[in-house]
Amino acid sequence: NKLYFRHGPVSSAKTLNLLSVAHSYRSQNKTVLLLKPSLDTRFGNATIKSRSGLEKTADFMIEDTTDLLVDLQKPKELHCILVDEVQFLSPHHISQLRHITSLWSVPIICYGLRTDFRTRLFPGSKRLLELADNIEEIKTTCYGCNRKALFNLKHVDGVAVVDGPSVQLGCEESYFPTCFTCYKKALTQADTEFPSD
Ligand SMILES: Nc1ncnc2c1ncn2[C@@H]1O[C@H](COP(=O)(O)OP(=O)(O)O)[C@@H](O)[C@H]1O
Ligand SMILES: Cc1cn([C@H]2C[C@H](O)[C@@H](COP(=O)(O)O)O2)c(=O)[nH]c1=O
Numbered sequence: 001n002k003l004y005f006r007h008g009p010v011s012s013a014k015t016l017n018l019l020s021v022a023h024s025y026r027s028q029n030k031t032v033l034l035l036k037p038s039l040d041t042r043f044g045n046a047t048i049k050s051r052s053g054l055e056k057t058a059d060f061m062i063e064d065t066t067d068l069l070v071d072l073q074k075p076k077e078l079h080c081i082l083v084d085e086v087q088f089l090s091p092h093h094i095s096q097l098r099h100i101t102s103l104w105s106v107p108i109i110c111y112g113l114r115t116d117f118r119t120r121l122f123p124g125s126k127r128l129l130e131l132a133d134n135i136e137e138i139k140t141t142c143y144g145c146n147r148k149a150l151f152n153l154k155h156v157d158g159v160a161v162v163d164g165p166s167v168q169l170g171c172e173e174s175y176f177p178t179c180f181t182c183y184k185k186a187l188t189q190a191d192t193e194f195p196s197d
Pocket of ligand 2: 011042
């Protein structure tokens with residue numbers, strides 16, 4: 001059974017896609033487990049919510065200390081596991097998900113960001129790129145033009161930034177999906193260098 005990584009920039013409808021897949025399984029009386037990192041508290045602890053307004057409750061929250069191979073209980077019948085905000089999981093949790101696909105014979109579909117606002121891979125996303133059978137891009141347009149968005153531009157008080165911690169929960173007021181050209185332009189306007197190598 002396969003491990004999937006469906007990645008896209010902020011606001012590309014990743015959560016909407018996850019909720020739609022969950023709905024499809026459940027409408028066929030199939031069992032899905034919805035997982036998310038406990039770090040993501042934006043919409044209340046166990047809520048998986050899309051900007052479209054749709055939401056569902058997570059079945060299991062993954063803490064830093066969670067041992068998925070011990071703490072996650074397999075239901076009698078299980079057809080799929082869906083994981084939201086997967087960029088916040090540790091590489092170890094990603095490895096454990098990889099093992100669960102074969103131990104439980106179940107597909108696992110992970111949704112999340114590939115890179116942070118500094119253009120760097122999140123550690124969990126890096127591990128997924130290494131371990132996933134299937135890597136799919138969820139596309140959206142740049143907020144500044146009509147090209148495809150690739151990066152996540154962070155604004156603080158309306159000014160583009162590339163400094164600060166990788167993780168800071170937020171919505172449209174902080175992060176915008178952008179193409180390379182608009183990302184670079186916003187940094188230039190803020191007198192900030194493109195992240196160095
Ligand atoms: N008021 C709205 N009604 C319907 N769809 C919306 C609304 N606001 C945003 N959306 C859509 O929701 C999607 C993004 O939501 P979400 O699933 O939260 O994305 P992501 O998980 O990638 O951040 C976009 O496709 C956007 O067009
Ligand atoms: C780019 C970026 C994002 N985050 C946070 C902001 C949100 O809480 C989530 C992304 O949610 P979405 O459903 O994909 O919009 O991640 C962060 O902490 N650091 C970043 O660099």
